[in-house]
Amino acid sequence: MEKGFEEIFQDKIDKEIRIEPKDWMPEKYRQTLIRQISQHAHSEIVGMLPEGNWITRAPNLRRKAILLAKVQDEAGHGLYLYSAAETLGITRDEMYEQLHSGKAKYSSIFNYPTLSWADIGAIGWLVDGAAIMNQVPLCRSSFGPYARAMVRVCKEESFHQRQGFEILLTLSKGTQAQKKMAQNAIDRWWWPSVMMFGPKDDESPNTIQSMKWKIKRFTNDELRQKFIDICAEQIKVLGLIIPDKDLKWNESTGHYDFGKINWDEFWQVVQGNGPCNKERLETRKRAWEEGAWVREAASAYAEKRKQKQSLNAA
Amino acid sequence: MSTDIKNEWPLWEVFIRSKQGLDHKHVGSLHAADAQMAIENARDVYTRRMEGVSIWVVESKYIHASNPSDAASLYDPANDKAYRHPTFYDLPDEVKHM
Numbered sequence: 001m002e003k004g005f006e007e008i009f010q011d012k013i014d015k016e017i018r019i020e021p022k023d024w025m026p027e028k029y030r031q032t033l034i035r036q037i038s039q040h041a042h043s044e045i046v047g048m049l050p051e052g053n054w055i056t057r058a059p060n061l062r063r064k065a066i067l068l069a070k071v072q073d074e075a076g077h078g079l080y081l082y083s084a085a086e087t088l089g090i091t092r093d094e095m096y097e098q099l100h101s102g103k104a105k106y107s108s109i110f111n112y113p114t115l116s117w118a119d120i121g122a123i124g125w126l127v128d129g130a131a132i133m134n135q136v137p138l139c140r141s142s143f144g145p146y147a148r149a150m151v152r153v154c155k156e157e158s159f160h161q162r163q164g165f166e167i168l169l170t171l172s173k174g175t176q177a178q179k180k181m182a183q184n185a186i187d188r189w190w191w192p193s194v195m196m197f198g199p200k201d202d203e204s205p206n207t208i209q210s211m212k213w214k215i216k217r218f219t220n221d222e223l224r225q226k227f228i229d230i231c232a233e234q235i236k237v238l239g240l241i242i243p244d245k246d247l248k249w250n251e252s253t254g255h256y257d258f259g260k261i262n263w264d265e266f267w268q269v270v271q272g273n274g275p276c277n278k279e280r281l282e283t284r285k286r287a288w289e290e291g292a293w294v295r296e297a298a299s300a301y302a303e304k305r306k307q308k309q310s311l312n313a314a
Numbered sequence: 315m316s317t318d319i320k321n322e323w324p325l326w327e328v329f330i331r332s333k334q335g336l337d338h339k340h341v342g343s344l345h346a347a348d349a350q351m352a353i354e355n356a357r358d359v360y361t362r363r364m365e366g367v368s369i370w371v372v373e374s375k376y377i378h379a380s381n382p383s384d385a386a387s388l389y390d391p392a393n394d395k396a397y398r399h400p401t402f403y404d405l406p407d408e409v410k411h412m
Contacts, residue, residue, distance in 0.1 A: 023382050072362070079359050083342040086325065092345055093322050149342070156363070298347035299323065305348065 013214050018144040021087040029213055032206070033143055034088050035104070036215065038095045041081035043107035046280050048074045050114045051123060059117060066163050067120065073156045080152055084145035100285050102272070109196050111274030118171055118178075118185035124164010126186075126193035126231070132157050133227045134197070137217035146215075165234070172238045179240070186235075187243045194258075195266045197224035225255055232256045324373050326352040330360055331368035338370050346371075 005024050012019060019025055048071050055071065058064035082092055098104035109127055114120065135157065138150040171182040198204060198220040210216035228247070235242050246259035268274065323345040329338035341360045346352035352371040361367045 020382070022379065069362075076359050076362060079344060080342055083344060086343065091322060145342075152341075295323065295347075298351065302348040302351075 010212075013142050013212075016140075016142075016214075018147065019142050020144045028209075029215075030088050032210065032213075033146065033215060034085055034090050036210075037081055037085040037088070037146055037149075038090065038098065039105050039107075041078045041085060041095070042099045042104055043110065044074045044078035044081060046106045046110045046284065047127075048078075049280055049283055050110055050112070050276075051120060053114050054117060054120050057117065058120075063167070070124070070160050070163060073160065077153045077156070080149040081146075084143075084149045087145045096288060100281065100288065102281065105270065107196060108266070108269040108274060109192050111269050111276045111280060112188070112192055113276050115188070116181050116185060118168065118181040119189065121164050121167030121171065121182065122185040122189040124160055124162075125168055125234075126164075126189050127196065128157060128160040128164060129231065130193050130196040130227055132161060133223050133230075137223075140214075140217055142214040168238055168240075172240055182238070183240050186240055190243050191262065191265075192269075194224060194228065194261060197221075197227065199263070199266070228258050229256050323347050324375070326356075326371045327374050327377055328352075328356045328360055329370040329372075330356070330364070332361075332364045338368065343374060 006026060009019070009023075009025060009029075012023075019029075051067060051074075052071050055064060055067055058067050082095060085095060086092060095104065099106070109130075114123070132154065135150050135154050139147055139154060141147045141150065168182050168186070171178040201207060201219045201221045204220055207216065207219055211219070232242060232247060232249075244259045246257060248257045250257045269277070272278075324347075325343055326346055327343050328341050330341050331338045344352065344355050344359055346355050349371060353369050356369045356371055357367070361369070
């Protein structure tokens with residue numbers, strides 16, 4: 001009996017028919033998506049922290065308002081994604097429990113600190129840039145709610161990248177100290193951004209199944225190469241350099257060759273030993289715990305009002 | 315850390331009319347303690363770039379949905395109360411002279 005449903009399911013996938021929440025799906029498809037979507041959501045929420053750090057220190061009011069809007073967007077993105085994950089049968093509280101206990105991961109890029117205002121520029125250009133590269137294909141992911149959430153996210157994400165690049169552009173045309181600040185930020189954010197695309201294809205065991213189910217439309221290495229090719233051109237406009245002495249245009253492949261990625265650093269950060277892992281998680285846990293009274297008060301108030309209304313109706 | 319799941323705010327489905335003349339579109343879901351909070355949260359989450367909106371919120375438990383029409387419905391017991399997002403409703407392209 002079950003084999004029949006698997007075939008029908010795969011047939012839909014192959015025909016680009018979207019899978020919706022009430023459709024039959026292999027249990028592994030459901031679990032893979034719950035993990036991927038919830039971790040994507042966690043990444044958005046934790047991602048608010050490194051940039052939120054600079055809201056009170058933005059150089060002027062316009063930049064502050066823009067940064068506030070960006071961080072607010074990230075909250076919204078997290079919420080779209082939690083909402084999509086919940087359609088698969090996991091609750092919001094369960095997802096928060098997984099994040100706070102360390103069972104669920106979030107993108108390890110957010111475990112790096114923001115040390116200067118230029119970091120906000122580097123994050124917008126590189127981190128949001130990498131996210132966009134990943135998210136545009138996901139707009140055609142096979143699971144309907146995830147794909148639709150991605151369409152909404154992508155519409156909002158492009159302003160994020162532009163504001164980041166604009167910050168770096170402004171700094172690059174400024175004083176020597178400002179140029180140095182911009183270059184320093186790029187030096188620190190480049191490799192972690194390149195690592196955002198995940199392990200190399202031959203070390204990414206889930207990729208094959210995710211591609212077959214069209215959860216994922218391009219491999220890690222394909223997206224990473226595209227990102228590097230694009231940034232290698234964009235950096236020229238800034239008059240700064242990408243911190244990779246092996247970055248070089250390859251005429252025969254039509255792509256940029258690039259240097260070795262420090263995979264030790266990648267796995268260390270993924271496993272919890274990055275500069276800010278502990279701080280990020282503690283901040284999230286504290287926010288949850290300190291917000292408990294708000295959640296409880298709101299529920300109690302709603303309950304009181306409901307009872308009052310039914311008493312009045314009686 | 316307390317995660318009393320019983321006290322989790324109920325789930326609401328959100329429908330937005332982004333412009334006068336358009337119909338409400340299902341945009342997603344959110345948690346809120348009551349209808350007023352649901353509308354305010356919907357405004358914050360789903361209308362950051364739209365002006366002149368109309369927002370509908372309905373507790374997910376009150377949405378009734380039809381079953382998917384293929385044989386897969388034999389696999390899952392029929393359940394017409396959707397905790398999850400309802401399948402997007404297809405509207406005819408334009409309804410002409412009825």
